[in-house]
Amino acid sequence: MNRRTLLAMGTALGLTLGLAGGALAQDKLKIGFIYVGPIGDGGWTYQHDQGRLAVEEHFGDRVETIYQESVPEGADSERAMTQMVLQGAKLIFTTSFGFMDPTVNVAAKFPDVKFEHATGYKQAPNLATYDARFYEGRAVMGTIAGRMTKSNKIGYIGSYPIPEVIQGINSSYIHAKKVNPDVEMSVVWAYTWFDPAKEADAAKALIEQGVDVILQHTDSTAPLAEAAKTPGVIGFGQASDMAEYKPSPRVSSIIDNWAPYYIKRVQAALDGTWESTHTWGGIGEGEVQIGEITDAVPAEVKAEAEALAAKIASGEYHPFTGPLKKQDGSDWLAEGETPEDSVLTGMDFYVEGIKGEIPKSN
Structure with a gap:
């Protein structure tokens, strides 16, 4: 066998191995x-x-x-x-x-x-x-917020005025109002998903308005860090457990799984x-999880929140169940009526009782 034949065989073998490696x-x-x-x-x-x-x-x-x-x-x-x-x-x-x-x-x-x-x-x-x-988890957080506030003033830090965020604001307010008719909600728009300085400033502005419960739809732990500076102010983990702020100001959380x-x-x-x-x-599929409700929350409030989460998970209860009106007083959902998903994914209005206007989305 001459050298040329050996070279040809070697080339063919190398090509075969190369093709196998590529596969x-x-x-x-x-x-x-x-x-x-x-x-x-x-x-x-x-x-x-x-x-x-x-x-x-x-x-x-x-x-x-x-x-x-x-x-x-x-x-x-x-x-x-x-x-x-x-x-x-x-x-x-x-x-x-x-x-x-x-x-x-x-x-x-x-x-x-x-x-x-x-x-x-x-x-x-x-x-x-x-x-x-996420609005399912906000219903649970709103229930805790309505029960826990002493000033009856709840704050919400929004990222951008898109349907996902507006759903959360509405759901939180509806469920806080259900357990505490005197509750008011203030919304501050940060126009960022992640900017700890802006988020901290938003939390500080809310606290200066007398808010003692802060919810957020931004991504950093800065609002909880700001809440920790003021005794009596509580908040919730957003997207992640944010467990480093347990047992307070972080009293529970929405976890995205x-x-x-x-x-x-x-x-x-x-x-x-x-x-x-x-x-x-949502909660039923395990995609939205409720983080540990700490001992900073009274046992009866914890039980109420857990019961609500279980009803949502089973499909027994929808967080947007009528009767509900829009902010302008017009009818939205009749008694016992729930919205189609297509309505929720295009949500561009506040429910009745929330003050302020939704800014135009950029």
């Missing part, structure tokens, strides 16, 4: 995550990243995950998504409402890549959406059964 590499699904905040925010992004880590633990060497944190909503997010595709990602989760249109744009350019957008409503054959019924959803969707991508869907889970 093995293709078997490993590369998954990307685009985050609006830092993974150490202690709230929203932290919980999504916990879901990513759960995917790695569950699937082992069948997957590879990559992520980019603190991605601004807008053109920067399109570049980040595109870069992930060029790095070989075949499934990409974009985890903030403001990523919606950028995700639509990038998904259209790469029809062979699967995309999933959190809290949005625009879909395509390769673009699914997923959300959580994304891990089961991420594992399910990655499995579908691996199986070849992935389809574009819209998923909206």
